[in-house]
Amino acid sequence: MGILEKIQAIQEELNRTQKNKATEYHIGLLKGKLARYRAQLLEPTQSSSGGGQGFEVQKSGDARIALIGFPSVGKSSLLSKITKTKSEIANYAFTTLTSVPGVLEYNGAELQILDLPGIIQGASEGKGRGRQVIATAKTSDLILMILDATKAGDQRAILERELESVGIRLNQDPPNVYFKVKKQGGLKFNSTSPPKYLDEKIVGSILRDYKIHNAEVLVRDENVTVEDFIDVINASHRSYIRCLYAYNKIDSVSLEEVDRLARQPNTVVISCELDLGLDDLVERIWNDLSLLRVYTKRRGESLKFEDPLVVRRNATVETVCDSIHRSIKDQFRYALIWGASVKYSPQKCGLQHAVADEDVVSIVTK
Numbered sequence: 001m002g003i004l005e006k007i008q009a010i011q012e013e014l015n016r017t018q019k020n021k022a023t024e025y026h027i028g029l030l031k032g033k034l035a036r037y038r039a040q041l042l043e044p045t046q047s048s049s050g051g052g053q054g055f056e057v058q059k060s061g062d063a064r065i066a067l068i069g070f071p072s073v074g075k076s077s078l079l080s081k082i083t084k085t086k087s088e089i090a091n092y093a094f095t096t097l098t099s100v101p102g103v104l105e106y107n108g109a110e111l112q113i114l115d116l117p118g119i120i121q122g123a124s125e126g127k128g129r130g131r132q133v134i135a136t137a138k139t140s141d142l143i144l145m146i147l148d149a150t151k152a153g154d155q156r157a158i159l160e161r162e163l164e165s166v167g168i169r170l171n172q173d174p175p176n177v178y179f180k181v182k183k184q185g186g187l188k189f190n191s192t193s194p195p196k197y198l199d200e201k202i203v204g205s206i207l208r209d210y211k212i213h214n215a216e217v218l219v220r221d222e223n224v225t226v227e228d229f230i231d232v233i234n235a236s237h238r239s240y241i242r243c244l245y246a247y248n249k250i251d252s253v254s255l256e257e258v259d260r261l262a263r264q265p266n267t268v269v270i271s272c273e274l275d276l277g278l279d280d281l282v283e284r285i286w287n288d289l290s291l292l293r294v295y296t297k298r299r300g301e302s303l304k305f306e307d308p309l310v311v312r313r314n315a316t317v318e319t320v321c322d323s324i325h326r327s328i329k330d331q332f333r334y335a336l337i338w339g340a341s342v343k344y345s346p347q348k349c350g351l352q353h354a355v356a357d358e359d360v361v362s363i364v365t366k
């Protein structure tokens with residue numbers, strides 16, 4: 001049996017199996033197996049389908065945003081609107097056949113926007129260029145899911161499932177579980193408070209199926225599920241990525257429908273054709289990326305506000321040093337900081353100090 005058939009068989013068994021207390025354990029095991037096979041499916045192979053030549057684009061700028069959606073929802077139209085890059089637009093499916101990068105300049109940051117081919121149900125199992133598209137989405141900092149407002153229905157749910165099945169977790173935090181494989185000692189299972197959906201037996205069985213016999217598990221959140229625990233075991237194949245949903249073509253639906261769509265979580269409504277909602281979309285992209293702008297100031301020089309250093313959320317003075325120059329840390333004495341991250345401006349700070357958006361940082365060296 002090939003992997004696809006094995007996956008199919010497990011999925012059928014899962015569908016057949018009624019969910020209740022008695023089958024909970026069996027279902028947990030099946031889910032663990034499913035995750036294992038899916039991981040194998042996604043291992044890069046020599047004879048990868050479709051021939052991916054020229055598909056991968058070098059990362060550039062401060063963050064990468066992937067445009068994911070069904071064919072002809074307006075991904076290329078959007079790229080052409082918000083960047084200077086022109087990607088072919090047409091009213092037939094699969095107009096875009098490769099990835100097309102564009103640059104969106106915003107708040108002094110350079111954001112790489114990747115226009116991608118449309119994907120359909122089954123993409124993760126190799127339909128069309130789906131696997132490559134999804135693999136590219138996995139490398140992004142934000143997935144911008146483009147949906148067609150005129151096609152009410154389950155586009156959103158289908159795409160979410162496709163992304164989920166390759167280990168992408170949208171708008172979720174990694175499960176709060178400490179997990180470490182050991183050389184000996186069996187399974188040590190502990191929790192800070194009794195988990196509602198897990199116990200030592202199911203955890204042990206899933207681990208045995210992964211051929212892990214010695215491990216330390218500490219569940220720090222009572223709401224951790226079997227699925228979450230499987231994610232923990234497969235942590236190296238999981239990506240926790242923000243997703244913003246954009247319904248395009250709102251020029252072609254009723255106001256009531258626009259209103260209904262706009263009320264969904266993490267959602268914006270736009271029309272590339274009529275230029276509606278695009279400024280709002282760009283602002284939402286920026287907010288979801290949680291990037292911080294830091295203005296660096298040299299002693300005796302005046303500040304250049306138009307040219308910030310752009311760093312990730314949770315960045316510290318050390319991150320700032322590393323983004324200025326590799327060797328600056330060696331001569332570091334302290335940083336003087338003006339802005340929201342300090343009580344007094346300026347304040348002397350060390351390498352571990354966390355910076356805030358729009359801080360001014362002056363590095364004092366030996």
Ligand SMILES: Nc1nc2c(ncn2[C@@H]2O[C@H](COP(=O)(O)OP(=O)(O)OP(=O)(O)O)[C@@H](O)[C@H]2O)c(=O)[nH]1
Nearest residue numbers: 071072073074075076077090094095096118272273
């Ligand atoms: N009514 C309306 N049509 C739009 C809008 N945006 C794009 N379109 C049309 O939708 C069709 C598909 O647009 P594309 O930008 O090629 O869509 P795509 O998602 O890149 O398509 P693929 O590359 O084939 O996956 C074109 O005919 C566009 O003119 C919009 O806001 N309103």
Ligand SMILES: [K+]
Nearest residue numbers: 072090092095
């Ligand atoms: K198209």
Ligand SMILES: [Mg+2]
Nearest residue numbers: 075076095096
């Ligand atoms: Mg396109």
